[in-house]
Amino acid sequence: MLNVRNCLKTAPSLLRGVAVAAMIGPMAASASAASGGKVVFGELFTPASGWALETIDSYVLSRAGCLESLTYMDYDASIKPALAESWEQVSPTVWEFQLREGVAFHDGTALTPQLVSDALNRVLNVASPPRGFNPEVIESVEPAGEHSVRIVTKGPDVFVPNRLASTNTGILAPEAFANDRINPVGHCTGPFEIVRELPRQGLELKRNENYWGGEVQLAEAEVRYIPDGKVRSVMVETGEIHIARQLPASALAQLERSETVEVKTIEAPRTTTLYLNNRAAPLDNMKVRQAIQSAIDVTGIAEAVYEGSVNPAVGQFSPNTPWAPESAAVIPQDLERARQLLAESGVPASELQFELLAYVERPALADVAAVIQFQLQQLGMKVNIRVSEYGAIEPQLLSGDFDMVLLSRGYLTDVADPIGTLEADYSCDGGYNLAGFCDPEVDAQLKKAGAMVEPEDRNAIYRDIAARLQEEAVNVFLIHETISEAVSKNVENYQVHAYERTALHKDLKINSQ
C-alpha cells in the first residue's frame, strides 16, 4: 500500500544526495562502521561548571562512562566495588580501601594510592566541597601501603563507602588538572574515553581498549546535550539518538506507540511533597494538618496532572524501597474525615487562609497547586497560590515565613542512604528543615542510625520515622516521581539508573539491523 509518509521521506533522498549530501555528513546516530557500533545518548543537562567534580557536571562524566569512583552505586542502590575492590572499617573512624590492581587512566598513567589520595584531597580542598564528602566529615585521606588508601573520619562514620560512590569523588588523572582548568579528555578510567569535547554540544567517545572491567562492547559512543525533553523524544524516534534521558510525561504516549523505541519507566528516589510550616498556627495543630492530608486526592493528582506517569505517595519513601513502612499505603481522599478532623482541631475552616508557594522550574507544580487549592476550598479553606522562581521564594522558606510550599525533593542526594535527607529535613538542627519539625526522640534515632554498620538496622529506624511523618502529617507526601527514558529497540543491556550515575557502560550493545 502506498504510504504517504514513506513516500515523502524517500522523495527528498535524491535532492539530499545531490544538493545537500555534498556539504552534509551522514546522520550522526547511524551505526558506526567500526566493530561494536556506536550509541548516541541524549543528555538533558549541559555541563556548565568546567567539569568541577564537586558539581553536577560530574554526573555527566559518570553517565558518559568516563568517570569512576572507588565504589559504585548499583541500580538497586547497593554499593559495589569499582576502583577499589574491597574495603574495611578498621576502627570506628578509619576505613581502608584496597585498590584494584592493573587499573590505568586513559592516558596510560597507572592508578596508585598516591594519585587516589591526591584526587580525593583535591575535592576536599575546593571552596565548596560536596556535602557528602567534605572536611567536616573527613579528617584525612592518605596512601596506606602499596595498594591501599586510608580514610579517617572526624567521628564514627559507617557511610564512607556510600560517600565514595558519589560522582563528586570521581578519580581523574593528575594531568586533568595541569592547566588551571579541569580537562577530562584522556584522564578518566571508565569504559569510554573522551575523544573530543564539543563545548555546550556534547562529547565524542571511544571504547577503552584496556578497561579493567573487561571488554567494552561498543566501539564508539556520543553524548549530546539536548535540553528540551520533547526534542529528545523526537530525536530518539527519528533515530538521531538511541537513548533519550528523562522524558516529559507528555511525550510518552507517542513514544509508546513507536515500533522502534521502547519506553522504560522506573521510580526515582524523589517525592513531590507539600511542605507545611509546623512552627506557626494553625499548621502547628496536627489535626489541621491531618485534615489537609485527608482532603487532598493524591491519586487524582498522579492521574490528572502527571497523566499517570507517577505513583501516588505512601509517605516520604517509595513503597519499593527498604525504608517505607510495611503498612505504608496511599491515604485516600476523604472529605468527611477531613471535616471531622477540622472540627476536632477547634479551628474554624473559615479562619484558615494559606499562601501556597510553588516554583516554575518544575512546571507541573503550578498545576498541582491549583488542584490542592480547589480541594482545600472544599473544606472551606482559602488558598492563594504564588508561583515564582525558586530563588525568589527561597528566603521565605529558609526563614520559616511561609504557610505551605510544593517541592520536589530527592532523598538520596548526598550518600546512598536516606539519612542525609532525614537529617536535613526532620532533625531539630536540620539545614533544610522547612517544616520546622523538631522532636529530640527522632534526633536520637537518627544519631543511632548513623552509627549502625548494618543497613537493615538503619532501615528499621528509617521506617519508624517515615511512619511517624505520615501519621502526624508533618508534610503531605503527594507523589513518588518516576524517570522515563526512551531507548531504541536495537540497543541492548540498557537499564535506567534511578540514581542517575550510569548510562553508557561496558555491556551496552547495538544491533546494526
Added chain:
Amino acid sequence: MWIFILRRLAVLALALLVVSFLVFLIPYVGETDPVRALARARFGRLDLDAAAIEALRIELGMHRPLLVQYLDWLGNAVIGDFGNSYMSREPVIEQVWSALKVSIVLTLAALGFAFAVAVPCGSIAALRQGSAFDSIIKSLNQAFVAVPEYWLAPMSILVFALYLGWLPSAGWRGPESVILPALALSLRPMGYFTQVMRASMIDVLNSPHIVAAHSRGLSIRRTLIAHGLRNAMLPVITLFSVWMAGLLGGAVVIEVIFAVPGMGRLVYSAIVNGDLPVLQAGLVAIVTFAVLINTLTDLAYTVLNPVVRFNNAAA
C-alpha cells in the same frame, strides 16, 4: 566620513558603559541571592549548605560592595579581560566568542533566507496590487508575524524531522543542522521584510522618476531592476540590521529547542545561574555587535542613497 565613524565609536563606548552597569545590577535587583542561584546551578540541589554558600561568595569576591565589584570588572574589561565564568571558572571570552560565532551563522542564515524570500515576494506583490498573489502574500505575512516561536519550532521539528525525516531535529553539527532553526527563526522577519518591501516598492513605483523612466519606454521589469529595486530595498536593509542585532542574543527559544549553543542560550543560562561575568561579557558583545551593525548599515545607506551621502558629507 571619519567624523561620522568617530561619532559612532563614541556612541558605542557610551552605550557599553551604560549597558555594562545596568547588566551588572541584574542579578541584584531581583529577590534571588545570586550566590545561592549560582550554587544551586553548580550543585543541582535546593538544600544548600550555608557555609558552602559563604565560602563561594568570598571565593568569587561577591562579598565586596557592589560598586567595588563593578569598578573592578570595568577596569579589567577595558583591557580586554572579562574574567572567568563563576560557573565554569573558565575565561568568559572563550565562551562568548564560541557562542557569538554560532549566533552570527544562525542569524545570517535566518535573515538571508528571510531577505531572499521577502525581496521578490514583496516586489511582485507590489507590482500586482490587489491580485490573488498579493492577498496570499499579505495573509502569509500576517501569519508569519503572529506565529510564536515556541509553537513553530516544535512543529517544524515534527514535520521536517519526525514526519518527513529530511533534517536533523536538533544540535549544531554541520550545515544540515542550521537549516531548521534558521527557517524557524526566519519566518517573523520574513513577514516584516515582505510587508516593508511591498510598501516601499509601491512608493517607489509611484515616484516621479520611475513614472518618467516607464514613460520613456522602459519595460516595468527593466525599470524595476535599474531604478526601483535599489531604492525600495533601503528600508529593508534598515530592518535587516535591526533584526540582526535583535536575533544575535534574542533567539533564546529557538536555541533552547534546537539545542543550538548560541548567544541567547548562553546569556539566558547566565541570568538563571547568576553567572555575572558571562552575562556582562555576553551582553557587551551583543551591544557592540548591534552598534557595529547599525554603523555599517548607515554606511551602506550612505553608499546606496545619494541624499544621505550628501547630508553626511555636509555634516
